[in-house]
Structure formats: C-alpha cells, structure tokens
Amino acid sequence: MNLIRTLLLSALTVPSWLAAQAQFDPDAPMYESTLSELAGVLGQSHAIHVICNGQKDQYWRDYMWVLLELEASEPGPRRNSLVEAFNAGYTGEQARFSFCNQPAQIELSELTKRGRELADNLSALNTPQD
Numbered sequence: 518m519n520l521i522r523t524l525l526l527s528a529l530t531v532p533s534w535l536a537a538q539a540q541f542d543p544d545a546p547m548y549e550s551t552l553s554e555l556a557g558v559l560g561q562s563h564a565i566h567v568i569c570n571g572q573k574d575q576y577w578r579d580y581m582w583v584l585l586e587l588e589a590s591e592p593g594p595r596r597n598s599l600v601e602a603f604n605a606g607y608t609g610e611q612a613r614f615s616f617c618n619q620p621a622q623i624e625l626s627e628l629t630k631r632g633r634e635l636a637d638n639l640s641a642l643n644t645p646q647d
Contacts (some may be wrong), residue, residue: 546603549598551635553598556603560608561609564623
C-alpha cells in the first residue's frame with residue numbers, strides 16, 4: 518500500500534532543474550489536474566486488470582485508496598473529484614474493452630507508463646525549493 522507514496526516521493530525522473538523550480542502548492546491548478554489525471558489512469562488500469570484477471574484483482578484500486586489517503590483523506594471536493602476521475606476512467610475502459618486481448622494489454626502498458634509520469638510530476642511539484 519505504500520507503493521504510491523514511494524512512487525510519489527522517490528521516483529524522480531523529471532530533470533532536477535525542473536524540480537528545483539517547482540513550488541509546492543497542493544491547491545494549484547496544475548497539481549489538481551495532475552492528481553485528477555492520475556486518478557483517471559488508475560481507474561483505467563483497474564478496469565483492464567479486472568477484465569483480464571477477474572473481479573478479485575484489486576491491484577490498481579488499492580493504489581487509488583493510497584492516493585486518496587495521501588491527498589484527500591477527508592470528505593470534500595478534492596476527494597469527490599478524484600473518485601469521479603477514477604470512476605470515469607474505469608467506465609471508459611470497460612466500454613472500450615469487453616475482454617482481455619493484446620490491445621488491452623498494450624493499453625495497460627501505456628497507462629502504466631503514463632501513471633509513472635504523472636507520479637513523477639507530482640513528486641517534482643512536491644519537492645521544496647532550495
């Protein structure tokens with residue numbers, strides 16, 4: 518369950534000069550939109566995992582719970598927005614893929630890469646300036 522935290526705090530592939538210029542503001546539109554997109558990607562990934570592995574596969578949903586715990590542990594607009602993004606991503610992928618096939622697997626691979634990029638961006642935005 519600490520994987521998202523690790524991803525957000527230690528997976529720094531963004532150039533260091535960009536991270537040094539970033540100012541952390543958890544309410545900034547860029548931070549909010551990145552969080553929302555990450556939640557959507559998690560929902561999309563969860564849908565494909567469920568299609569390929571069955572309803573018992575909660576791998577990506579567990580990541581979403583960690584994201585909510587870290588970024589929106591209390592009820593409110595941010596939490597609602599993240600849950601809506603996750604659900605929209607899930608519903609969208611369910612509509613695209615009705616069974617597990619090679620295109621679904623390729624999409625999952627692309628989603629995983631995008632999720633990593635978004636987590637890296639959040640980590641960079643969360644890095645204090647010197």
